[in-house]
Amino acid sequence: MTVSALATATASALPEIHPEAVRRDSRPLRLITCGSVDDGKSTLIGRLLWDTKAVKEDQAATLHRDSGKQNDLGLPDFALLLDGLQAEREQGITIDVAYRYFSSEKRSFIVADTPGHEQYTRNMATGASTADLAVLLVDARTGLLEQTRRHATIASLMGIKQFVLAVNKIDLTNYAKAGFEQIAHDFKALALSLGVRQVTAIPMSALKGENVVYSGQAVMPWYDGPTLIETLELATQRSNQTTGFRLPVQRVCRPGESFRGYQGTVAGGSVKPGDSVAILPSGQVANVKQIVTFDLVRNAAVAGDAITLVLDRQVDVSRGDLIVSVDAQPQTGLAFDAQLVALQPEGIQPGKRYWLKAGARRQRVQVQPVSQLDLHSGKWKPAESLSMNAIGKVHLAFDELAMFDPYEQNRATGAFILIDPDTNNTVAGGMITAKRADLSGLNAGEARVILSLPADLADQLMATELLASRRDEVESRRLTTAAARDFIDGIDG
Template identity: 80%
Template sequence: MSAAIPANVVAVPAAEPLKAVRDSRPLRLITCGSVDDGKSTLIGRLLWDTKAVKEDQAAALRRDSTGKQNDLGLPDFALLLDGLQAEREQGITIDVAYRYFSTDKRSFIVADTPGHEQYTRNMATGASTADLAVLLVDARAGILEQTRRHATIASLLGIKQFVLAVNKIDLTNYDRAGFDKITHEFKEFALSLGVKQITAIPMSALKGENVVYSGQAAMPWYNGPTLVETLEHATVRSGQSTGFRLSVQRVSRPGESFRGYQGTVAGGSVKPGDSVMILPSGMVANVTKIVTFDLVRNAAVAGDAITLVLDRQVDVARGDMIVSIDSQPQTGLSFDAQVVALQPEGIEAGKRYWLKSGSRRQRVQVEPVSQLELKSGTWNSAQRLYMNAIGKVRLVFDEAAIFDPYEQNRATGSFILIDPETNNTIAGGMVTGKRADVSGLHGNDARVILSLPADLAEQIMASELFAKRSHEAEVRRMTASEAAELWSSAASDI
């Protein structure tokens, strides 16, 4: 018999348990590491245990796994990612595979990247848009050169959150000492990259231990989070620290009364009434209208594809950049950058390439400065960068280039190099900063050669001091490319 409720007490239903707040922003992550460390199997296990595999996919997976089941009788999870026939035949990952899954707290977009050295370019592609890297290490093999290469590329591309997944821990009888040794070695290497946010997890992707479900039964010595718990608490990259950026892809002129400049906002925001500058010309105008495919907008932010209408007729062409006046990118003829060589022919000193950044394509001369030695973490001088090399270079342009440092804006700070003879993409790179366009070279006769913009040179030559000693000066007018060549040859003699 239930107890009677007093007359002065109001019965209310029990409160429902609070539901976890779901983060509306998906986290983008990559899996990377050396060959056969279990990247595809790990993602397949993630998809399987988070119920992201549809019934028809599960049936196809079981059918395709005939004869490939493991000792646990489970299907080959890697087949959920490896869709190319060559990948299935060889049991390797070649192309980048993107998959979507979610939990009650968050949604995720994961890129499975290849571990083979010859496909490093595909790994770099996957890392270029990621917020977090899951770096897999075989517990039996430890940290390898390709492990270091992938970690370095991910770091250069701005990834600061790493999960060190020490996989196949079951094949070492869940050896804690081995796990601690690998963790210590990687953290020391990561410090040289400036990476401090590292979560190390011992796991077995095959058995699903510490992936979605806890593996504490097999590893009572590990009290940390599972992989999914770590991903749920990871942060999405913060917004870019630059002002408004729009790289013009097309000038829209459907009639005499309309002229718009189309592109995708690469940073910041814009609204009607804002003053903007067109680079490289430096002309200024005001925004009167922001148009998309179906409506007129009150504002636009990074990622929006828009047509911008200005209040005056200005000369704007494909490849120009429309920017906010109070926060402008760097312009100049010479920039420092870091690159990853992607083709067997590598990068030759002094050779001229096409550089493509956004919708802008320019001629550039690339001078290798140094190359990263992965084993020691030191930068050694280099005259040429071969395939998969990570190097620092100097970019010298024929005409003014426009960049933000990559750390401030990924879209306007990144580029690819294209071989003009083969049209192959031979490198991907990130701008680290602008080099001075004015350079002093001291020769044996105590003279100084200055390479100056034409307008600045005219001002100096018109000064009173220059007029007094003009008979001591030799003025040579030359193009930017000729000046760059003179600087390069003179610098090599110093």
């Protein structure tokens, strides 16, 4: 395949959007730059800021002053626009995540510059958790490295499905077409193995600005694909609308005896007065009476809105509870499957009990590693423990009822962190993949038994010695009459 054909094929993977349909006042596109160390991530973003006129005159003067001796092109050190920590400037590396805002004539952007060193992988994962698109840099001289594969894998696990492969420093290979083609081919194979199909490969020189904002056809006539900024202008945003209404309760508001509201940021779906909602984990049902914000009473709220929800009856709701749509509830249970990235030197120890924090909710959980991703082969291999920076699949076993959406359906209610109770360090960041149905204690042909009991009696039954020892085999649901009827009809079918 020729480079032109490759560029056309990869660019066509992105949805076609008419330029006029992209509004400057819409939510900014969030993107990260990632890849191995010294591949030019900070320089690329600095060049983007410089060429889109996002650098003010006083910033430019400071940049020229701090750059010291300029390079052969008479340009300042663009990386200094991102690397603000003293340790970063002294070592010439990125350590922390740096966020910058810039815009083109057609769209606005928020970019996160993430570190390339393996020891700062946790910072890269933080930047990827909120991004719509990943710009993965590769040095044209070295091709894909282990850290390149690690960052691509983490970005895909975080739900990023749009990648720009920036083959940087192409000028140092005399603009070699064959080298670019090979790197693009290798990365496309990696992306397909990760379930990513939207890839745009661009040869560029971040230092010289070729194919970043301005075309590099003068030196690369063999490439007729889009520049980086053109690709970003046509990218799509991720949405949290694949689930029903979700409101993680951050605070119970009681300014007086006559008012009780439940505050938080809507994490999915929408809600309006009159809607029926369920409070998890208790399962109580109420109707929405009022939606209040800091300055007005609203007729509706959608994902991203910070609201105070007032219900039509007195119910027991506390910080950490989840208010959800009655007819579109998350998964609840005592066991879930998840994927995570280990972030501390001690890694993840099998069978150890951690604190799991999801939103404002914190629960005790036991973690059992199952497999670890081999970054060289791209295959999952059995693992009894996970070392630092390892990407693994695990089983989670909770002491109390847990509620999650799969991460692919809702990032806010499907993500979590693990905290070591001994040190209070965040040891892993993870995402829920599915609810785990552990039926190892039952015969394969055994019939499923459904009991309908009053809530207090059901709690007493679950506390008996017989069921307490087999909690993972018992599923407890608090359903409305309609939901229970649908559940039973599904089993009968």
